[in-house]
Amino acid sequence: MKEKLRACAAQIDEALAAVTCGEDLKQFHARFLGKGGVITALMKELGSYPKEERPAVGQMINSFKEEVLARFKAMESEVALREMQAKYERESVDITMPGVAHSVGALHPTSLIRAKLCEVFAGMGFRIYEGREIEDDYHNFTALNTPKDHPARDKQDTFYIEDDVMLRTHTSPGQIHCLETMKPPFKVVMPGKVFRCDDDATHAPMFHQIEGLVIDRHVTLCDLQGLLDTLAKAMFTDDTKTRFRPSYFPFTEPSVEVDVSCCECGGTGEGCRLCKGTGWIEILGGGVVNRRVIANCGLDPDEWTGLAFGAGLDRIGMLKYGINNIHLLYDGDKSVLRQFKK
Amino acid sequence: MLLPISWLRTLVDLEGIDNDTIEKSLFSCGLEVEERALFVGDVQGVVVGELLSVCKMENSEHLQICRVNCGTYGEDIQIVTGASNIKAGDRVPVALHGATVYGKEGKVVTIKNGKLLGTPSNGMLCSGEELGIDDDWYEGAGVYGILILAPDAPIGADVREVLELNDEVWDISVTANLPHCQSVWGIARELSALLNREAQEPVLDYTATAEGKENISVTVEAPDLCPRYIAHYVKDIRIAPSPCWMRRRLILTGHKPINTVVDITNYVLTELGQPMHAFDLSTLAGEKIVVRRARDGEPITTLDEHEFRLTEENLVICDAEKPVALAGVMGGLNSEIRPDTSEVLFECAKFMRDNIRRTSRALGQSSDSSRRYEKGVDEYTTERAIARALHLVQELKCGTVTTTHVDCRAAAPVPTVITTTFEKINGVLGIEVPRREIISILERMNYDVIAVDDLITVTAPGYREDIEDYPDLAEDVIKMYGYEHITPRLMEGSAITAGGYSLLQSQTLAAKEALVRQGFFELINYSFYSEEELALLRLPEGDPRLNAVRIENPLSEKYGIMRTTLIPSLLGIVSHNGKRGHEDGRFFELANIFTPSGKKGVLPTERQTLTLALWGKEESFFTAKGALEALGDTFGLTFTYERGAEPFLHPGATARVFLGGEEIGILGQVSYECVADFEILGGVFLCELNYEALSAHFPELIRYTPIPKFPSVTRDLALVADEQVSCGEITEVIRSACKSVTEVRLFDVYRSEQIGAGKKSMAFGLTFTPTGDTPLSGEAVDKFVEKILKSLAYRLQIAIR
Structure with missing residues (x-):
């Protein structure tokens, strides 16, 4: 039997060396380890041995079989590894070829600014109120202390629907709606579309503003500057500064125009075209809510004080993104819109 | 307004203060210098x-x-x-x-x-x-x-x-609350207070050197529109050119010198801010002035030879017979000063701001006078201006000032007195301006001030008709004290309030983001467009979308009506992009559409609308539908569809979109005719949804549903159906035949000769989910399938392949 096993081992060595793939392995298994295989045939010969020799011979064949099986398993792993490697090689890709695109769009730049400002104010306890685009005279003007034929109406060339109905010229009517419906103290910002009869290189007949209103017991001009300082820093950079100067809005007293240090030259003004050398750019207006407005809305102006402010969203966006023409915001050109991915 | 700096310097001592400093000072008073120009600076x-x-x-x-x-x-x-x-x-x-x-x-x-x-x-x-x-x-x-x-x-x-051309003339923008700064003297007065420098009011003294005329009379019949009217009679008029100094100041401020009398009125207007008028007395019938409302249809021809028909809204100055001036706006041609004028009646009046403004707007007629009156003229200045004019008559020796001075006033002006506290004034500002500083500032601004402890009582100067309450004082104080003293502080004494987006606002942002992730670009279009653009949708007469809110005074017909659908705007954008060399694109807009209320005084309805446009070779009805479904899936919503029709959509590829049984919008391919009208190359697919109806279905809160204990079982069915049978119908029948079916997914459709003409094979993947506490056995699923097939065969004549 030893001889036979030795001869068999030689065959196995030869056969294993020839194995290159899974198919070869299968054949190897069938030839040596299968039911009709060489080793099984040797097992069957066991009966021809004397009874007392059988255990030893059987033992010999068994351990031979186990050894072959172990070698088979080892070869099986080796082949699997080799095949996997070949598969990887076959599937190797040119990683410089373009990706299969699932393209992503973008929000409108004015939406981005609007969302950013709303977040900043939300963090300071402001709710967000979205008003109407068509307003009546009372909310757009009269309740804001701008009665008919008031000279302040001049600056706001109005689109009329009928005598006392118009496209809102500013987001300020939102102040009146909030004062009428919200219970003080409250803080609210009101972003939205506004309309004025103006269409030239720097004006579009529709643009966006954001209005802010704080109603509380003791708010002051210092609080207003604190709020607007926070806004300016959030919108531009941490070292952005704000400056107040007197202005006039019928619905605030005192009223201020708010300049922020120029985002282009950092406030130095030197040779800066954006701020025309002044170091400041005008982006906001605001003030302490006029006592008449508070009284108009049924609150006691001796108990409640208010702050109001308004800014142009398109203008802030144009400054922040370096857009030089407001009409680009409304042309809907893909070449423009795709530049505003977050 | 135009301000010659040389003139300004004669009224307030600005010795040693350069023009840049003056500009900065004006700026801090709220008077913005819009332009600093050298007179004929181009020379x-x-x-x-x-x-x-x-x-x-x-x-x-x-x-x-x-x-x-x-x-x-x-x-x-x-x-x-x-x-x-x-x-x-x-x-x-x-x-x-x-x-x-x-x-x-x-x-x-x-x-x-x-x-x-x-x-x-x-x-x-x-x-x-x-x-x-x-x-x-x-x-x-x-x-x-x-x-x-x-x-x-x-x-x-x-x-x-x-030639003495080196004069700087500044264009100053004066806000509506500062009518008292609408003159050279007004600005000098403000600078005097700010810089604490002496101001010298123009000389007002004059002497009446001759008897006047007893019969000259002034009647004000409309005191509500004309609270003050002063007339003064000057005789022996010598019409000649004014002296060089006066002519030059008028030229610098944009007036054309005419003659002594007219120049004096313009000079006083520029210097003190009070409009004046001079009538040739010989042309005034009955030597009489009547200030009254015009009669309907009454004619007048103004100095510039424009003829107007007036209404009761307009105030006119009349003689005994006829209108001789459009009050506050322009004199009449019939009473103008001529080279041979020998007697003049000067008018110095206060007309009500709003009425002059309305008249000027209504007639489209404006003048330096009307522009001044529209901002507001104060009676204090009215009294002084007439004296100034008479002084100038004597200085220019162009007439004899008589004793005839007629002064009509509705009521004596009551000075504005405010009693308040320093605490309240500082309470507006948020800083502590020292009391003596507040007093000093207010006194420099010509307030009379009485202060006792915290209490302060002030009387506003006569020319400050804008002063109402202590916030006005706070504003004056901080203007002079300096806004740089305001220090940013963040609501230290205020209530904490809960802020942030409402649920719907957050969901709207999420909806937009969901679209952006699918490749959509957000658009913002004007809320108005033209009737022509809307007409390209070929909507039939009576379609509600043709009933648009109209703008009374549009910039042009391009922006004549408020949008009733966003579709023309989006198609316009697609067209624009095509012309700019793009070949595809996905766009959406979320904006209001407007419906007239049909009732006067009732505001139109505004409704948020979401519109998607998908354009290009890669897009189809089904990519559009897929985009819509992905949007719905963001909120766990599933839409259903029915075949629909729109005049601007492909008749075979239009669907009405339903959510929870409610129709919320339309989906489809834009018709070839409409695509051509918008000059678009390639197919466009649209979806327009009533966003308010859609968002009403957004989940208010998320509740967890326990997952089934046992796994779902899937089966595929290949069915042969008549061509007309829709996927939706089959799905509906499958679902209603078996409640355990939780998903029906079409994964293949094909047609072949073998299947037969007019037939199609559709392969569906069905998911069965166990509902109870027991797993689904193969036999149970077989039974379900059998039931489904029976139902399909019975209701839709469908056979399994």
Whole structure:
């Protein structure tokens, strides 16, 4: 039997060396380890041995079989590894070829600014109120202390629907709606579309503003500057500064125009075209809510004080993104819109 | 308003303060200098030259060759001129190479050395017109030809010096709350308070030196529109040009000098801010003035020869018979000052701001006077202005001031008195301005101040009709004290409030983000468009979308109506992008559409609408539908569809979109006709949804549903159906046949000869989910399938393949 096993081992060595793939392995298994295989045939010969020799011979064949099986398993792993490697090689890709695109769009730049400002104010306890685009005279003007034929109406060339109905010229009517419906103290910002009869290189007949209103017991001009300082820093950079100067809005007293240090030259003004050398750019207006407005809305102006402010969203966006023409915001050109991915 | 700095400096002591500082000071008072311009500032590089010789050019009829001595600029410069009014020895303005002067129609031209008919000419001799001036500025500047300067004009000197052109004129923007700053004196007064410098009010004294006329009368029938009317009679009028100083100040402030009487009214208007008018008394029937509302249809012809038909809204100044002036706006042609006018009635009145504004707007007629009245004129100044005008009459010796002075007032003006506390004033500001500083500021601003402890009582100066309450005082104080003292502070004493987006606002952002992730670009379009754009949708008469809110005064028909659907805007954008070289794109807009209320005074309805447009080779009805479904899936919503029709959509590829049984929008391919009308290449697919109906289905809160204990089982079914049978119908039948079916997914459709004409094979993947506590056995699922097939065969004549 030893001889036979030795001869068999030689065959196995030869056969294993020839194995290159899974198919070869299968054949190897069938030839040596299968039911009709060489080793099984040797097992069957066991009966021809004397009874007392059988255990030893059987033992010999068994351990031979186990050894072959172990070698088979080892070869099986080796082949699997080799095949996997070949598969990887076959599937190797040119990683410089373009990706299969699932393209992503973008929000409108004015939406981005609007969302950013709303977040900043939300963090300071402001709710967000979205008003109407068509307003009546009372909310757009009269309740804001701008009665008919008031000279302040001049600056706001109005689109009329009928005598006392118009496209809102500013987001300020939102102040009146909030004062009428919200219970003080409250803080609210009101972003939205506004309309004025103006269409030239720097004006579009529709643009966006954001209005802010704080109603509380003791708010002051210092609080207003604190709020607007926070806004300016959030919108531009941490070292952005704000400056107040007197202005006039019928619905605030005192009223201020708010300049922020120029985002282009950092406030130095030197040779800066954006701020025309002044170091400041005008982006906001605001003030302490006029006592008449508070009284108009049924609150006691001796108990409640208010702050109001308004800014142009398109203008802030144009400054922040370096857009030089407001009409680009409304042309809907893909070449423009795709530049505003977050 | 235009402010000549030389004039300003005569009214307030600004010694040692340069113009930049003045500008900064004005800025801090809220008076923004919009432009600082040098008077005829384009005249540069023109010097005085003496003509050494003037001789005719040989080959020209009218050209002359001059040799000019310009001192340091060249002692013998040859210049060719076409003018004939010059001779050797004259001193004239010479524009040298590089100089700029005014050419035809006021255009700025640069002078260069050159040749005229072959003769070198190294500059140009200038006329008054080329220097931007005429006789009103400088005697002789109006002559046709070259301006001959005084014989002692220094050779080589800049003509700007010689002609006294070096005056800065600033354009100042005055906000509506500062009508008292609408004059040179008004601004001087403000600067005086800010800089604590002495101001010198223009001299107001005059003496009536002659008896007047007893019969001159003034009646104000509309005291509500004219609270104050002062008239003063001046006789022995001498109509002549005003003196040079007055003419120059008028020119600097944009007025054309006319004659003594008219110039005085314009001068007072500019100096004090009070509009005035002068009537030729001989033209006033009955020597009578009546201030009344016009009668409907009453005619008037104004000084500029415009004729108007008036209404009761307009205020007129009449004599005994007829209107002679449109109050506050313009005098009548019938009563104007003429060269032979010998008696004048000066008018100095306060007309109500709003009425003048309305009249000016309604008639489209405005003037310096009306612009001033529209901002508001105060009675305090009215009283002073008449005195100032009479003083000027005497100074100019252009008439005899009589004793006839008629003053009509509705009621004596009541001074504004405010009693408040320092604490309240500082409470507005948020800082502690020291009491003595507050008192000092208010006194400098001409308030009368009485302060006892924290209490302060002030009387506002007569010209401050804008002062109402303590916040006005706070504003005046901080203007003068300086806004730089305000320090940013963040709501230290205020209530904490809960802020942030509402649920719907957050969901709207999420909806937009969901679309962006699918490749959509957000658009913002104007809320209005034109009827023509809307008409491209071919909506039939009676379609509600044709009932648009109309803008009364649109910028143009392009923006004539408020949108009733966003679709034309989006198709316009697709078209625009196509023309800009793009070939595809996904766009969405979320915006309001507008519906008229149909009732006067009731505001139109505004409804949020979401519209998607998908354009390009890769897009189809199903990519559009997929985009919509992905949007719905963001909120766990599933839409259902029914075949629909729209005049601008493909009749075979249009679906009505339903959510929870409610129709919320439309989905489809844009028709070929409509695509062509919008000049779009390639297919466009649209979806327009009522966003308010859609968002009403967004989940208010998320509740967890326990997942099934046992796994789901899937089965695939290949069905053969008639061509007309829709996927939706099959799905519906499957679902209603078996409640355990939780998903029906079509994954293949094909047609072949084998299946037969008019038939299609559809492969569905069904998911069965166990509902109870027991797993689904194979037999149970077999039973379900059997039931489903029976139902399909019965209801839709469908067989399994």
